Amino acid sequence: VNDSGEQSFTITLPTNKGIIASRLNLTQEHFSRILHELSEKGLIVVEGRRIHIRDVDALRTYDL
Known part of the structure; x- marks a missing residue:
């Protein structure tokens, strides 16, 4: 949970973005x-x- 009460986290991609x-x-x-x-x-x-x-x-509900 960040300072404004939203759930946040960090992920590390297992390989490069091209793959x-x-x-x-x-x-x-x-x-x-x-x-x-x-x-x-x-x-x-x-x-x-x-x-x-x-x-x-917010990411879940964002419409690309």
Whole structure:
């Protein structure tokens, strides 16, 4: 739980983003755009293979 009472956590991707994109049947560019959009909305912070999810509930309800 973060300072504002929202549930947050950090995950570390087990492999590089290109492989994850491929496994999700996305191009690497599309996956990067999705991560960038979520970052711009303040829902996540990406630091290499670490992704900080700031508000789990907000991320769940966000419509790409």
